[in-house]
Amino acid sequence: MPKRTIDAFVFDLDGTLLHTLPDLIAVTNESLRHFGMPEHDDAAIQSFAANGAVALMLQAVPNNCSPELAQEALAYWKATALDHGALLSRPFPGVVETLGRLHEAGKQLGVLSNKFQAGVDDQLAHNLPDLFDVALGDGSVPRKPDPTGMLETARRLGVAPERMAYVGDSVGDMQAAVRAGALAVGVTWGYHPVEQIKAAGADMLLDTPEQLLTLI
Structure with missing residues (x-):
């Protein structure tokens, strides 16, 4: 797969950024x-x-x-x-450092989750405050695999969907990214079988968050 220019990195929340x-x-x-x-x-x-x-x-x-x-x-x-609901949740190892490196590289950062919007806001405030340019959840946009939320996230970030990477751990994450034209990046440390993520159209798989830095 030819390397794309990626201007924005958008993440699922549960099972991708946070162990919730x-x-x-x-x-x-x-x-x-x-x-x-x-x-x-x-x-x-x-x-x-x-x-x-x-x-x-x-x-x-x-x-x-x-x-x-x-x-x-x-x-x-x-x-x-x-x-x-955020008392026991923590970022997965390497997540905070990787987000910092992406920010230093001038990349836009976002969250698109199927968690209800107030829950997204609460988890980010407790565990990953002040890191994201946009964070959308259920109630603000339709749930994945509907690509509407992906397209709205790209619009709010001011980037074309094809210059955005979406990082997630589920079939719906990959399907939404593919349908929106974003780079579909699956993670192996989440809550769903890797073979299903691959079959859903993942363009690449990460074993650690730091591997995402190869895209900058």
């Missing part, structure tokens, strides 16, 4: 306990986590749960996440 799974597990099972519903093990919650809080909770609640109760559980999940 411990908080997702804690908040999800607390929400289920609150409503007297069965809890899930870590692997199950990880498998639910690709498409944001709505998809996570709709999969976590029992199959016979009414739509109304599922929405109550989702609202409780969001409130609980904002109360203590």
